[in-house]
Amino acid sequence: MPEQPTRVKIEFPVTGEVCEVDYDDTLVDATFRFELPIRYRCERAVCTTCLVEVIEGLENLSPMEEREKQTLAAIKAKPNWRLGCQLSILGDVKLDYVPITDSRRQPLTD
Numbered sequence: 279m280p281e282q283p284t285r286v287k288i289e290f291p292v293t294g295e296v297c298e299v300d301y302d303d304t305l306v307d308a309t310f311r312f313e314l315p316i317r318y319r320c321e322r323a324v325c326t327t328c329l330v331e332v333i334e335g336l337e338n339l340s341p342m343e344e345r346e347k348q349t350l351a352a353i354k355a356k357p358n359w360r361l362g363c364q365l366s367i368l369g370d371v372k373l374d375y376v377p378i379t380d381s382r383r384q385p386l387t388d
């Protein structure tokens with residue numbers, strides 16, 4: 279079993295932000311400490327303002343709780359989308375913020 283890291287890297291390849299945080303830090307904390315390009319409103323897995331696309335490292339994020347699963351299902355989220363307000367960082371990740379107006383959010387066909 280690989281050793282648990284003490285520090286982990288959060289990267290936004292599209293906009294260029296990179297920061298290092300402690301293992302298990304929340305993405306909300308990191309956002310405000312390092313001015314990462316994510317916006318939040320409810321912070322309760324309801325509004326989807328904080329939607330992120332996980333470019334790399336999906337396995338390095340804390341597991342989904344039921345409420346996040348339900349919200350992502352309701353918006354027909356892609357498998358690599360997560361709600362930033364629900365995340366702790368457990369390993370290196372590459373993310374991209376998906377704003378409410380982003381074309382990636384356009385209705386998906388069934």
Ligand code: FES
Pocket residue numbers: 317318319320321322323324325326327328329361362363364
């Ligand atoms: S801030 Fe509302 S779902 Fe994350």
